[in-house]
Amino acid sequence: MEYTVKQLAQLSGVNGRTLRYYDQIGLLKPARINSSGYRIYGPKEVDRLQQILFYRELGLRLDAIKKIINDPSYDELAALKSHYNQLKQKRARLDRIIATVEKTILTKEGGKPMQDKEKFEGFKEKLIRDNELKYGQEIRKKYGDEIVEASNAKLRNMSQEDYQAMVKLEEEIFQLLEKAYASGDPASDPAQELARKHKEWLMYTWPHYSKEKHAGLVDMYVNDEQFTAYYDRKVKGGTQFLREAVLNYLGMNTEKNSSK
Amino acid sequence: MEYTVKQLAQLSGVNGRTLRYYDQIGLLKPARINSSGYRIYGPKEVDRLQQILFYRELGLRLDAIKKIINDPSYDELAALKSHYNQLKQKRARLDRIIATVEKTILTKEGGKPMQDKEKFEGFKEKLIRDNELKYGQEIRKKYGDEIVEASNAKLRNMSQEDYQAMVKLEEEIFQLLEKAYASGDPASDPAQELARKHKEWLMYTWPHYSKEKHAGLVDMYVNDEQFTAYYDRKVKGGTQFLREAVLNYLGMNTEKNSSK
DNA sequence: CCTTGAGGTTTACGTTACGTCAAGGTTTAT
DNA sequence: ATAAACCTTGACGTAACGTAAACCTCAAGG
Incomplete structure (x- = not known):
């Protein structure tokens, strides 16, 4: 046609x-x-x-x-399956908003007051979408959909305070990265602190933390331009340095400088 | 707080x-x-x-x-109930899209080809929203939610050809309105033709047509500025004229010119 | 054969709902 | 006391079209 x-x-x-x-x-x-x-x-x-x-x-x-x-590596069928999952998430979000409306109606009719926080249940998709943009694309390819979905689910259920703490932690990581990078040594104290905080930060959204996944992730950072841009935005080479610090922290050898 | x-x-x-x-x-x-x-x-x-x-x-x-x-007549509780309905509709739309994705996946995997038309199932909300904007607000107040919902449902299920025919009919109505208005007589042939077409047009979306509702509607047109602007956009006074033509067609007396 | 009406084209400016600085004042924490 | 983290008011930038202008093309009817 x-x-x-x-x-x-x-x-x-x-x-x-x-x-x-x-x-x-x-x-x-x-x-x-x-x-x-x-x-x-x-x-x-x-x-x-x-x-x-x-x-x-x-x-x-x-x-x-x-x-x-x-993208030449674009896989139509895989994309469709991903759509399917995300649409279901979107529907779940709608369900939460509908529930909020129901609750609000009951509150107005019944008189039992509602927490301000409850009033906005379901409206936080943007945070989730940001998460998706940062960790969706690439990680989906490497580890499959489940980990991303679970991460989003965890984020959705995160309390206000946790979320704030997480954002703060991320900032600290960037500051530490600058400081540690200046020292030049991935085994230095600030570098190890950096790696520890990075782990802590990941655990906010990862359902199951493991050394292997952490190592795989920082490895991927270096090879993916989006991630590299993200972690290099304060100091050039920051992504590379983060990788080495984390591998060192995890007790895994960097091929580049094995012993010393 | x-x-x-x-x-x-x-x-x-x-x-x-x-x-x-x-x-x-x-x-x-x-x-x-x-x-x-x-x-x-x-x-x-x-x-x-x-x-x-x-x-x-x-x-x-x-x-x-x-x-x-x-709006001073804004009723928060009523609005919430309306939200509730519309959100459910939105979710129903999402369900249709999800179904389309499922079907598409099956098609790609199974090989049975899909009709081009089916490929866009669920994406037509805009048409429905237009309908809602034109007839939602006011009619909801007068006749309640059901009629609007039913109208939307009918529109949703309308075939491509029906929809086109309906749009065409609407254009004809405006042309007729101009012509009939020029004649100046709500009882004239073109004016009666106008009323007939207006009825025909309404029946595309109304689940149950009745003279009373039709009369009530054109009456409301005159009192609602949105509608008046809509029907007056080609000829000033067109809304008023349409009302009189329709009332005449329905065999109902206009108070202004009763006999003659 | 000509007109008419419904489609098509490009070009260009307008709009909505913010995002993103910039330049500066205020509050809080150390 | 000084920085960090808020707040303020401009002002300019943007995404994804909507809309209008000016013009071309095609099929059908008088």
Whole structure:
């Protein structure tokens, strides 16, 4: 089947302008342009649009979507399964909001007062999405979906104070990283403190901590540009240094400097 | 309990900047400003923010939310019950999308091809929301929730062709309105044709048509500024004329010109 | 054959709901 | 006393379109 702009728009429920915009930003190019300049979409584009809408439903930004589906290692089927899980999470969030509404109604009708905190149950998706962005993509590939889901679930149930403590801890880690890096020695006291805090910080969201996973994670940090950018933003080479400090802390040998 | 910007932000999960913005546009003013110029929010503001977030969750725009909760006739409890229904609808929509993903996965794995149309099941909320904006607010007040819900349900199940036909019909109505209005006579042929088409158009979404409801509706058109703006956009006085044409068509007397 | 109406095109400016500085004042903790 | 962590008010930036202008193309009817 082939479709013009309007036809595909009607089929999918999006606006025609949206399709032109998607063409403009290179997110969804038509299969071809006919002799009079019309955009013509084929079956492949229909599927691609469907994928785009799934991602959009999850709240991803268009440039992120573009990156993902243009990635040569993009696996459509795996992506669909991931969608499936995330949509279920989204529904779970909706369930919590619905429960909050129910509770609020009962409160208004019954008179039993509600804690301010309770009033916002379910509205914290953004924090979860941040977590997802930081740890979702890559870790999903390495360790599978479960660990990310569990991490999100834990985050969701985290108390206000815990969350604040966690954010504070993260800041401390960055400060320690600067200090320890200045010492230049991954075995130094501040470096070991850094590694300890990094572990502590991970345990806020990891369901089961293990040395192997921790080591695997810092190893991945070094190889993944997103993570490297994140940990290098204060000091260049910070990611590398963090890895060595953690491996040292865990009593694992860095290949680079084995004994000494 | 009293909160500063950051505290309320952490409590509710929104960004501090968001709260300042809401103050700026007059959507959520702090209870008071303390001696050093800080915004201080009290319990009433906490509740109001919760309401705002409920509406935002449903996809309403901030100016619309402002209108609604500033309306002196705004009934918090009724609003909550309405939220409850709409959130459930939203969840139903999510369920449909989840079902689509499941189906897509099965298709990819099993090989049975999927209809292009099926691929977009669940993504048509916008049409429904438009319907809701046009007919939700006021009709909910007059006839209760059920009729609106039923109307939405009908729209949701409407086929592509029906929908197109309906949109086309709406356009015809506006053209007829112009023509009939020019004649100046609500009993004229084009005016009667107009009324007939208006009925036909309503029947696309109304579960049960009745003369009384039709008459009540056009009556309401005249008194509601949103509707008046809508039907007056081509010709001034069009709403009034439409009302008279319909009442005439239904064999009901307009008080203004009873016999003649 | 010509018109009309519904589609198509590009270009360009407007909008919503914030995010992100910048530059500075205030409060709290050490 | 000094820094850290708040707060303030601008002011500019942005994402993802909506909308309007000005023009081209195609199918159907008088």
